[in-house]
Amino acid sequence: MTAMTAPVTADGCAAPDQAAPLPAGLDLEKETVITGVVSDGTGAPVGGAYVRLLDSTGEFTAEVVTSPAGQFRFFAAPGSWTLRALSRSGNGDAKVTANRGINEVPVTVA
Numbered sequence: 001m002t003a004m005t006a007p008v009t010a011d012g013c014a015a016p017d018q019a020a021p022l023p024a025g026l027d028l029e030k031e032t033v034i035t036g037v038v039s040d041g042t043g044a045p046v047g048g049a050y051v052r053l054l055d056s057t058g059e060f061t062a063e064v065v066t067s068p069a070g071q072f073r074f075f076a077a078p079g080s081w082t083l084r085a086l087s088r089s090g091n092g093d094a095k096v097t098a099n100r101g102i103n104e105v106p107v108t109v110a
Contacts, residue, residue, distance in 0.1 A: 019067035028101045032078050036105040037070040040089045045070030046109055049087035056080040072107075085109050 022033065038046045047068035053061045056079060066072050076098060083094045085107045092109040
């Protein structure tokens with residue numbers, strides 16, 4: 001897995017802007033991207049939700065905060081992952097078997 005670093009923002013967060021386009025030069029034949037939108041039961045996006053990436057054993061791997069439009073993104077290794085969203089609107093999980101390239105995974109919280 002390639003480590004991607006991001007500058008620390010004014011709020012102290014080192015996670016990249018979740019709504020920003022993918023980095024130029026990203027080779028999707030070599031990289032695995034897990035991306036999606038967190039939404040509530042009505043389908044409305046949930047901004048400010050914490051999305052955790054858990055490996056196949058349930059171990060915490062990473063966490064990002066969704067954009068105002070509910071978007072999140074992880075750069076991970078291919079394999080089985082669980083996404084866990086925690087928000088004021090509720091919590092929700094989604095499972096994904098990620099392959100190289102872009103893997104779109106919606107997460108609904110209730």
